[in-house]
Amino acid sequence: MGTPQQEPQSQAQPRRSDTRRRIQQVALELFAEQGYEKTSLREIAERLDVTKAALYYHFKTKEDILSSIAEDLARPMRELIAWAEGQPHSLATKQEILRRYSDILWGSVDLFRFIQENQATVRELTVGENFRSSMKALGELIKDPSAPIAAQVRSVTALFSMHAGMFVTQNVEGDPEEKRAAILEVALDLVAQAETSVLTG
Amino acid sequence: MGTPQQEPQSQAQPRRSDTRRRIQQVALELFAEQGYEKTSLREIAERLDVTKAALYYHFKTKEDILSSIAEDLARPMRELIAWAEGQPHSLATKQEILRRYSDILWGSVDLFRFIQENQATVRELTVGENFRSSMKALGELIKDPSAPIAAQVRSVTALFSMHAGMFVTQNVEGDPEEKRAAILEVALDLVAQAETSVLTG
Amino acid sequence: MGTPQQEPQSQAQPRRSDTRRRIQQVALELFAEQGYEKTSLREIAERLDVTKAALYYHFKTKEDILSSIAEDLARPMRELIAWAEGQPHSLATKQEILRRYSDILWGSVDLFRFIQENQATVRELTVGENFRSSMKALGELIKDPSAPIAAQVRSVTALFSMHAGMFVTQNVEGDPEEKRAAILEVALDLVAQAETSVLTG
Amino acid sequence: MGTPQQEPQSQAQPRRSDTRRRIQQVALELFAEQGYEKTSLREIAERLDVTKAALYYHFKTKEDILSSIAEDLARPMRELIAWAEGQPHSLATKQEILRRYSDILWGSVDLFRFIQENQATVRELTVGENFRSSMKALGELIKDPSAPIAAQVRSVTALFSMHAGMFVTQNVEGDPEEKRAAILEVALDLVAQAETSVLTG
DNA sequence: AATGAATGAGGCTTCATTCAT
DNA sequence: GATGAATGAAGCCTCATTCAT
Numbered sequence: 001m002g003t004p005q006q007e008p009q010s011q012a013q014p015r016r017s018d019t020r021r022r023i024q025q026v027a028l029e030l031f032a033e034q035g036y037e038k039t040s041l042r043e044i045a046e047r048l049d050v051t052k053a054a055l056y057y058h059f060k061t062k063e064d065i066l067s068s069i070a071e072d073l074a075r076p077m078r079e080l081i082a083w084a085e086g087q088p089h090s091l092a093t094k095q096e097i098l099r100r101y102s103d104i105l106w107g108s109v110d111l112f113r114f115i116q117e118n119q120a121t122v123r124e125l126t127v128g129e130n131f132r133s134s135m136k137a138l139g140e141l142i143k144d145p146s147a148p149i150a151a152q153v154r155s156v157t158a159l160f161s162m163h164a165g166m167f168v169t170q171n172v173e174g175d176p177e178e179k180r181a182a183i184l185e186v187a188l189d190l191v192a193q194a195e196t197s198v199l200t201g
Numbered sequence: 202m203g204t205p206q207q208e209p210q211s212q213a214q215p216r217r218s219d220t221r222r223r224i225q226q227v228a229l230e231l232f233a234e235q236g237y238e239k240t241s242l243r244e245i246a247e248r249l250d251v252t253k254a255a256l257y258y259h260f261k262t263k264e265d266i267l268s269s270i271a272e273d274l275a276r277p278m279r280e281l282i283a284w285a286e287g288q289p290h291s292l293a294t295k296q297e298i299l300r301r302y303s304d305i306l307w308g309s310v311d312l313f314r315f316i317q318e319n320q321a322t323v324r325e326l327t328v329g330e331n332f333r334s335s336m337k338a339l340g341e342l343i344k345d346p347s348a349p350i351a352a353q354v355r356s357v358t359a360l361f362s363m364h365a366g367m368f369v370t371q372n373v374e375g376d377p378e379e380k381r382a383a384i385l386e387v388a389l390d391l392v393a394q395a396e397t398s399v400l401t402g
Numbered sequence: 403m404g405t406p407q408q409e410p411q412s413q414a415q416p417r418r419s420d421t422r423r424r425i426q427q428v429a430l431e432l433f434a435e436q437g438y439e440k441t442s443l444r445e446i447a448e449r450l451d452v453t454k455a456a457l458y459y460h461f462k463t464k465e466d467i468l469s470s471i472a473e474d475l476a477r478p479m480r481e482l483i484a485w486a487e488g489q490p491h492s493l494a495t496k497q498e499i500l501r502r503y504s505d506i507l508w509g510s511v512d513l514f515r516f517i518q519e520n521q522a523t524v525r526e527l528t529v530g531e532n533f534r535s536s537m538k539a540l541g542e543l544i545k546d547p548s549a550p551i552a553a554q555v556r557s558v559t560a561l562f563s564m565h566a567g568m569f570v571t572q573n574v575e576g577d578p579e580e581k582r583a584a585i586l587e588v589a590l591d592l593v594a595q596a597e598t599s600v601l602t603g
Numbered sequence: 604m605g606t607p608q609q610e611p612q613s614q615a616q617p618r619r620s621d622t623r624r625r626i627q628q629v630a631l632e633l634f635a636e637q638g639y640e641k642t643s644l645r646e647i648a649e650r651l652d653v654t655k656a657a658l659y660y661h662f663k664t665k666e667d668i669l670s671s672i673a674e675d676l677a678r679p680m681r682e683l684i685a686w687a688e689g690q691p692h693s694l695a696t697k698q699e700i701l702r703r704y705s706d707i708l709w710g711s712v713d714l715f716r717f718i719q720e721n722q723a724t725v726r727e728l729t730v731g732e733n734f735r736s737s738m739k740a741l742g743e744l745i746k747d748p749s750a751p752i753a754a755q756v757r758s759v760t761a762l763f764s765m766h767a768g769m770f771v772t773q774n775v776e777g778d779p780e781e782k783r784a785a786i787l788e789v790a791l792d793l794v795a796q797a798e799t800s801v802l803t804g
Numbered sequence: 805a806a807t808g809a810a811t812g813a814g815g816c817t818t819c820a821t822t823c824a825t
Numbered sequence: 826g827a828t829g830a831a832t833g834a835a836g837c838c839t840c841a842t843t844c845a846t
Contacts, residue, residue, distance in 0.1 A: 017829075019830080035321030035322055036321070037236075037238040038238070038321075040814075040815065040816085041815080042814085042816095050832090051831070051833070052816085053818085053834095056817070057830060062816065062817095117321040118321045119317070119318040119319075120237070120239070120318040120322075121236055121238070121239070121321075123236075123318075136372055139369070139372050140372075149373065149379055149383045150383040153370065153384055154387050156365075156373065157362045157365055157384075157387050159369075160362070161362055164357075164361030165354065167361075168360075169354065169357070171340050171357070172350065172353045172357065182350045182353075182354040182355075183354055183358075186351070186355050186358050186391075218805080241841085242842090243839085243840080251806075252807055254806065254809095255805075257842075258806060263840095263841065419809065437640075437724055437726075438723070439640040439641070439724070440640070440724070442837085443836080444835085452809095452810075453811055453812070454811095455810070455811060455839085455840090456810055459811095463837080516723075518722070519723040522638030522641070522717075523638055523641070525720070541774050542774075551777045551782055551785045552788060552789070554775045554785075555772065555782065555786055558767075558774075558775065559764045559786075562764070563760045563763070566759070566763030567756065567760065570760070570763055573739055573743075573759070574746070574755045574759065576752045576755075581756065585760075588753070588760050595792075622826080643818075643819060645818085645819080653827075653828090656828060656829080657828075659821075660827060664820080664821080665820065
């Protein structure tokens with residue numbers, strides 16, 4: 001056909017040059033380190049020892065590089081939402097959402113951190129829009145719009161406490177796995193308390 | 202050459218230059234709306250109907266504009282930290298920290314949101330460094346390094362739950378004041394639980 | 403206010419730097435010599451011994467440079483059309499149109515030649531659209547839509563014979579003024595014949 | 604090695620490569636529509652659903668594609684000139700030149716229009732040089748260098764009135780064939796008048 | 805208290821072209 | 826009879842900043 005620039009369909013051809021993948025890797029590293037705007041294509045190209053034009057063989061635009069990377073986060077998010085929409089709105093479901101969300105986050109921690117730290121930039125990119133709408137959907141699934149405000153805030157905080165966790169625990173000593181578990185637990189507690197406060201409040 | 206660019210010395214002449222203030226206002230608006238990098242001095246100048254050069258009469262650099270704005274947040278933060286350092290590390294103190302922090306945040310909500318959404322950019326600016334170190338100091342004051350990890354995470358989450366609150370509650374219906382109170386309450390609860398879990402855990 | 407980039411209103415300020423005018427001059431020279439696309443802003447800037455960025459102080463885009471130049475032709479064209487629309491559709495009027503058109507053309511001969519030779523490029527620029535619609539208007543004024551096709555063709559040919567004249571007479575020897583007069587005369591003859599053929603045909 | 608890129612040797616194998624022809628077709632379409640410079644090889648390739656590299660199998664350069672297309676016009680022009688050079692310089696010959704020229708023009712109307720609208724570009728390409736020299740030769744054959752300037756202008760105008768006709772008659776209503784005939788007639792008249800004016804002037 | 809004019813650096817993107825396979 | 830991958834050159838444009846007035 002011509003130029004690539006699409007996601008490799010299915011199991012891809014054998015060794016179709018791994019440059020595409022290398023670009024994504026290096027780009028994510030630099031985006032995460034310095035921010036999206038401050039990372040130039042020149043820099044990415046230099047780090048890979050190719051020319052800027054080579055990047056354009058593999059991706060249509062700078063944003064396209066980012067979009068392609070962001071799929072790693074966007075896809076599991078979509079899947080999580082799809083799954084959750086098929087479940088009862090029970091506490092058990094909500095807690096399972098948090099568990100799965102935790103896995104997703106820690107599975108793409110660099111990418112996620114990048115999105116967090118570049119929200120202003122990413123906001124008007126497709127990537128940002130997608131992420132925002134995913135978060136909104138998740139919010140709807142975890143809170144009960146008929147509950148008192150305090151309970152709703154608690155639920156939503158559960159979700160976001162896991163974001164905060166990723167940043168904040170840099171200042172807390174301890175085994176990473178243990179911290180991660182602690183963060184999740186705080187979140188699980190919060191939804192549980194939200195539920196309870198509805199009943200007893 | 203006798204240009205200003207210093208902090209207005211206290212209450213000097215009341216009308217010392219209203220342009221300076223207008224620049225800060227417009228700049229914050231634009232920074233918050235579009236991000237720091239994507240806001241050019243040209244844009245700011247145009248919005249004010251002055252030339253770019255005029256901005257340089259009032260501020261040494263672009264970063265300088267931001268720094269001057271950020272003082273609104275940085276000063277109260279310093280004050281809060283100074284106050285807290287003189288208090289006992291009791292639960293009551295921690296909760297008062299959260300209450301005061303809440304006031305500070307909602308008092309500069311636009312600026313704060315801006316910093317949150319431009320972390321990658323702001324990170325290597327003085328503004329960002331200051332903010333990070335303030336947050337770190339606050340973290341130290343609110344958590345007990347000898348407590349179990351779960352308790353520490355809970356404490357730190359208390360702090361950050363208030364950040365999340367500012368963004369998240371856009372999707373929760375209800376009176377702003379009520380939401381704000383709910384957010385604070387969740388935070389107060391979290392520190393309280395941290396304390397308890399230490400005792401009972 | 404800020405940057406210029408508008409036509410100097412009325413009789414302009416004294417010596418507001420003639421760079422703007424120099425840019426226009428050099429640009430027209432180069433556009434005419436090499437074509438619009440093949441002339442880069444780098445070239446124009448180098449020829450003027452300024453930086454590319456200086457061009458952008460005076461003009462918003464490359465196209466803007468061209469547009470500003472083209473006003474020299476566009477304004478008199480608009481005036482001619484406005485005038486003609488207020489006249490009776492007589493042969494005398496049509497011949498006067500041709501005379502005035504001749505003056506306009508020879509008054510901006512380089513610009514006109516440029517537009518002729520860069521039609522494909524200029525077509526989707528404001529400049530080109532304007533020129534096309536002016537020519538169309540002039541066409542309507544010079545031909546009689548109820549006349550036989552042959553007559554209409556003759557009229558329209560009168561108009562365009564003057565364009566051709568500008569290029570073609572490079573291969574005809576003789577005094578420029580005399581050639582110019584000859585070209586106009588052929589055109590005047592053509593409208594006259596168009597009229598006659600209607601009557602007698 | 605062993606690639607084609609030569610003119611198809613006469614009737615060789617009938618199906619020697621239909622891609623070559625398709626490239627020429629699509630290229631002409633795009634060149635005519637958007638101009639030579641603004642049409643990229645990428646565009647041509649995409650429209651044909653082949654890669655850019657494929658174009659280079661069939662043609663040495665972008666210009667080469669154009670040159671190969673232009674032969675359609677260049678060959679008949681050469682033939683016309685060769686024929687005319689063997690004829691007496693009579694009015695009948697001149698009129699026959701115009702008739703044949705009309706046929707050539709309308710036989711390659713898209714290509715011709717393209718050359719007209721891209722003169723600046725084409726000027727320094729072989730294609731343009733050829734065309735210019737053909738026009739010059741035709742000019743010499745149709746005018747009498749010893750005639751008064753007015754007569755010479757009239758003759759040359761005859762030739763170019765047919766170019767103008769191709770563009771201009773878009774705004775004249777009527778059957779295409781009839782218009783075409785009218786255009787030719789105006790041209791034939793013009794040479795005739797040129798002759799007469801010599802005799803009677 | 806501000807403007808007019810300009811600069812140097814660098815950004816993203818596109819293009820014609822090449823060459824090994 | 827083509828593709829995949831890449832290059833080098835260049836394009837237009839924008840930005841923060843400077844400085845004489």
